Structures are given as structure tokens and as C-alpha cells.
Amino acid sequence: MSHRSQAQILEEEIIPYLTHSVQEPLRCLPLDLKDRLLEIRLRVGRPVMLVHNDGDMVLSEGNTLSKSEMEQTVQFVTRSSIYACEEELRQGFITLPGGHRVGIVGKAVLDEGRIRTIKHISGLNIRLARQVVGAANPVLPYLVESNSFVSTLIVSPPGCGKTTLLRDLIRQLSTGIPRLKLRGYKIGVVDERSEIAACFRGIQQNDVGPRTDVLDGARKAEGIMLLLRSMSPEIIATDEVGSPADILALEEALVSGVRLIATAHGDGIDDLKQRPVLRELVERGLFSRIVILGMSQGAGTIEAIYNGQELKSVFVRTPIIRGEDDETKTCRRPNTGLRYG
Numbered sequence: 655m656s657h658r659s660q661a662q663i664l665e666e667e668i669i670p671y672l673t674h675s676v677q678e679p680l681r682c683l684p685l686d687l688k689d690r691l692l693e694i695r696l697r698v699g700r701p702v703m704l705v706h707n708d709g710d711m712v713l714s715e716g717n718t719l720s721k722s723e724m725e726q727t728v729q730f731v732t733r734s735s736i737y738a739c740e741e742e743l744r745q746g747f748i749t750l751p752g753g754h755r756v757g758i759v760g761k762a763v764l765d766e767g768r769i770r771t772i773k774h775i776s777g778l779n780i781r782l783a784r785q786v787v788g789a790a791n792p793v794l795p796y797l798v799e800s801n802s803f804v805s806t807l808i809v810s811p812p813g814c815g816k817t818t819l820l821r822d823l824i825r826q827l828s829t830g831i832p833r834l835k836l837r838g839y840k841i842g843v844v845d846e847r848s849e850i851a852a853c854f855r856g857i858q859q860n861d862v863g864p865r866t867d868v869l870d871g872a873r874k875a876e877g878i879m880l881l882l883r884s885m886s887p888e889i890i891a892t893d894e895v896g897s898p899a900d901i902l903a904l905e906e907a908l909v910s911g912v913r914l915i916a917t918a919h920g921d922g923i924d925d926l927k928q929r930p931v932l933r934e935l936v937e938r939g940l941f942s943r944i945v946i947l948g949m950s951q952g953a954g955t956i957e958a959i960y961n962g963q964e965l966k967s968v969f970v971r972t973p974i975i976r977g978e979d980d981e982t983k984t985c986r987r988p989n990t991g992l993r994y995g
Contacts, residue, residue, distance in 0.1 A: 659688075659689060660688060660689040660690070660691060660782065660784065661685055661688035661689055663752065663782065663783075664680065664688050664691060664782070665681070667750065667751060667752040667754060668680075668694070668750075668754060668780060668782065669681065670730070671727065671730040671731050671750065671780075672694075672727060672730070673723045673726050673727055673730075675714075675717065675719075675723060676694075676696070676702055676713065676719075676723075676727075679702075679713050679714045680694075680713065683704075687704075687706060690706040690707040690708070691704060691705075691706050691782060692705045692706055692707065692781070692782060692784075692813070692953070693705035693779055693780060693781050693782065694713075694779075694780040694782075695710075695777070695778070695779050695780075696719050696724065696727060696777065696778045696779075696780075697719060697776065697777045698719055698720070698721050698724045698776045698777070699718055699719070699720075699721075700718055700719065701713065701714065701715070701716075701717060701718050701719070702714065702717075702719055707952055707953065708952075724775060724776070724778070725775075727778060728775050728778075731748055731750065731756050731778070732748065740770075740771050743758060743771045743772050744768075744769055744770060744771060746758055746759075746769075746772070747847075749847050749848045749849060750780075751852070751854035751859065752783055752852050752854070752859050753783035753848055753849045753850070753851075753852030753859065753860060754780060754781060754782055754783050755780075755781045755783070755847065755849060756778055756779070756780050756781075757777075757778065757779035757780075757781065758772055758775055758777070758778060759772070759775070759776060759777040760772045760773060760774045760775035760776045760777070761773050761774040781813075783817075783849060783852060783860070784818055785818070785821060785822075785860050785861065786818050786822060786954075787822065787825075787861075788822065789815070789818050789819050789821075789822035789954070790819060790822040790823045790825075790826055792956060793819070793823075793945055793956060793959060794823070794826065794831065794834060795834065796943065796959045796968050796969060797823075797943050797945075798834055798836065799942070801834075801835045801836065802836075803827055803836060803839065803889065803913060804913065804942035804943055805908070805913045805914040805915070805940070805941045805942050805943070805962075806823070806914070806915050806916075806941060806942070806943040806944075806945060807914075807916055807917070807918060807935065807940075807941040807943070807944045807945070807962065808820055808915070808916070808917040808918075808945045808947065809917070809918050809919075809920045809922065809923075809926060809944060809945065809946050809947070810917075810919070810920070810921075810946065810947035810948060811919065811920070811921055811948070811949075812919065813953060814947040814948055814949055814953055814954065814955075815947055815953050815954040816893070816894075816917040816947060817849050817850060817893055817917065818954070819945070819947065819954075820850060820891060820893060820915060820916075820917050821850055821851075821860060821862065823891070823915055824841055824843060824850070824862045824863060824866060824891050824915065825861055825862050825863045825866075826863070827839050827841060827863070827889060827915075828840075828841045828862060828863020828864060828865040828866045829863045829864060829865075838863070838864065838865045839865060839888045839889050839913075840865050840867075840885075840886065840887050840888045840889070841862075841863065841865060841866045841867070841887060841888070841889045841890070841891060842866075842867050842868075842869065842881035842885050842887035842889070842890045842891070843862060843866060843867070843868045843869065843890075843891045843892065844869050844872055844874050844877030844878055844881065844890070844891075844892040845868050845869065845870045845871070845872075845892075845893070846871065846872060846873060846874055846877070846892070846893070846894075847893065847894075848870055848871060849893060850862065850868070850891070850893055851866075851868040851870065853868055853870040853871075856870070867881070867885050867887070869881060873899075874892050874895060874897075874899075874900050874903065875897070875899035875900050875902065875903040876903075877892070878890055878892065878900075878903035878904065878906070878907055879903055879906065882906065882907060882910055882912065887912055888912065888913065889912065889913045889914070889915060890907050890912050890913075890914055890915075891914070891915040891916070892915075892916050892917075893916070893917050894917055894918065894919065895916045895917070895918055895935075896918060896919070896929075896931060896932065897931065898931055900931075901931055901934060901935065901940075904916065904935075904940060905940065908940060914940075914941065916941075918932055918935070920932065921948075922946050922948075922957070922958070923936065923944065923946070923960065923965060936962075936965070939962050939963040940962070941962040942961070942962045942963065943959060943960065943961065943962055943968070944959070944960040944962050944965075945958075945959050946958040946959070946960070956969070
């Protein structure tokens, strides 16, 4: 599977969903800025904002987004059927082909105290999915014991690269990693929000490896049990665990001899311990490794790697490393940061 630049992805998978007044300024951006783009934020009556690796900026000075332009963009994003997207709207976002997530705000419509849908949409946040080949290189050596991958939990606040790291771990483990003496694993992915493999009509848009089976759109707990019954995975991977049902399904997988890769929202170990469901993950040592991501040196900074049973650091800090290919070498030095992308 070929790997496209972020500029190509922007042109092919994002720009077609935008109005002409936004399309043209985006096309005129410098190539290096397109490649660093993380988010496009649209708000009615406000200028369109771009979020990139080094901060944010106004797309076009003096221009604001009109209500009609927002309505037209919503029609594009929902493919002219907002009712067909009601389940996604209930969660506050829509996933585009390619795994790009469009966050949505406006007037919440409640049903028995719970959000049923969102109307009078006033803001969209288009988060560009990024496949960073080699993103997992700096962490992989710490996730192996006796020539075997161990169950790993990736923790970070939103926007720090959990899914990017997860995706590359899946790809490399599925392919096999000769330098670490790891064969290719059969991996089952529960991709509830279509952000990991970015399946569109059943076809994976992202490279997640040759031995990977993807269950797209299923709830995590149900999906994990389905994969256990039907696909004989050696590793199960999923994104953003957090419900009691998720934890029970993860435990069932572990009892079945399956290793896990999962992500969770949090600022670190102490933050996880403040949340009852995730605290159970930590205190029971369900994961052999816990990787903490942050922003201290930009998105993708690997702040710490812990032994999940003892909660002791196993991470020796290394210089900033950008994922390029699977043979990137890491140079060990103390007291410096580590970053994958």
C-alpha cells in the first residue's frame, strides 16, 4: 500500500467536502504547511482557523464563514442525509472516508435527558487522520519480552497521537519486525469510529498490515467478543477504551491468551487512577506496558513507558525521532525528549 503525503490527503479527502470559499485558500497554502496541518476549524461568523504542529492561524484574513456556507458544508459531510448520520451525531462527530473525524457543535436535541442529535450546527472541527510510517519505532523495543510482544496501553490527552501510534504498532506487528526478532502476528482490530484502518465500504484506506482483520463500526465490547469467536487473533487492538463493558471484554481476551493493544484518554498514570474504570486497568496490571504520550515537545512526545505490573519506568529517554521507515535507529541519551512524529 502506497503512503501519500498529507498534502495529497488534504486534496483528495478533505477539500471536496468544503465550500469554494474555503477550498481555494487551502489549495494555495505552502506545501510544508499542508504537510503539518492537523485540524481545520469552521465556525459560523468567524474566520476559518487552521491548527498545525506549531500553533494555529487564520486561513484567509478578513473572511468569515456564513451560515449558508456552514449548512452547505454539513450537507457535504453528511452526504446530504443528516438523518442517516444521527447515530454519529449523537456522539458529536462524523467520520469521513480516510478516517478523518469531523467534530460537531450546535443545539443539542435531548431525549430523556440524553443527546439524540444536534441541530443548528454552528461549528465543525475537521481532524486530519495521519498515517506516520515508523511512528512506533521508538517504543517498540520497550514492548517486547523474550522475543514476544506484550499487551500495551497507550494513554494521552486528545490530539497527542494515540491513534497514530496505535495504527503503526498494528501495521508493524502484523508485518513482522526482523530487527526485534518478531514474526508477524494475526491481529484483530475493532475500529468503532473507522479511524484506525479508515475502512470505506469495507476497504481499508490505511495500511494496517497483511495479517490484520478489521471489524469496522462495531462497539468495542461486542467486537472483541466477535473476533475472539470467529477470527482466532493473537492480538486484539482497539481505540479509546473506557466503559465497564470494554474492560470485561479485554479481560476475556486476556484469559483466552490474546494480547492487547488499546488506547485511553488521560494525562498520565495518576489521572487514570482518578477514574474508576481505568483505575481497574492500572491496579490489576492488565497491560504489561503503559505508554504515556504528551505535548512537551509537540504532538507525539513520548513522556514515559511503564511496566504495567509494577508501575516502574522502563523508558530510557532518547532524542527526537521522526517516523520515516521501519529501520529508523534510536540513539540512547539521558535527559532528552522522545517524539515519534
